[in-house]
Amino acid sequence: MTGSRSDRIIQYGQAEGERPIGRSIMRGLACKCPACGEGRLFRAFLKPVDHCATCGEAMFHHRSDDLPPYLVILVLGHVIVGGYMMTDMVYPLPLWLTLSIWAPITVITALLCIQPIKGGVIGLQWAMRMHGFGGHDDNPEDFDHGNGAA
Numbered sequence: 001m002t003g004s005r006s007d008r009i010i011q012y013g014q015a016e017g018e019r020p021i022g023r024s025i026m027r028g029l030a031c032k033c034p035a036c037g038e039g040r041l042f043r044a045f046l047k048p049v050d051h052c053a054t055c056g057e058a059m060f061h062h063r064s065d066d067l068p069p070y071l072v073i074l075v076l077g078h079v080i081v082g083g084y085m086m087t088d089m090v091y092p093l094p095l096w097l098t099l100s101i102w103a104p105i106t107v108i109t110a111l112l113c114i115q116p117i118k119g120g121v122i123g124l125q126w127a128m129r130m131h132g133f134g135g136h137d138d139n140p141e142d143f144d145h146g147n148g149a150a
């Protein structure tokens, strides 16, 4: 009885595979495909590949939008401001020297963090089957705010 409906559901479930959130985010943070962990996730600094070169998983429909820069600001805001305040208590410096030290540190660490954090966000969306990662498009009616035919 290999053609029964329950068999197909089991086969589909096995083919679909599990998507552990932690593993997917960690693979994204490493800038690797969240599905296989082997293929590159980015073709340019912040441009993800359309499809994974190793497993073929589609990446073009991710929608990380503003979450990666928000997370960079959230994390670096605490680390940089905390670091500035702690060092300022020990070594109070003139404002021009403080700015010339901490402004470049802020810019460089933000540029270093944004790509892995964007990869982690894409990994999260893939694990949660958001925005087409579940094999179907988002329901347009979810975004219809009364602009359709009355």
Ligand SMILES: [Zn+2]
Residues within 6 Å of the ligand: 033, 034, 035, 036, 037, 038, 039, 052, 053, 054, 055, 056, 057
């Ligand atoms: Zn892959």
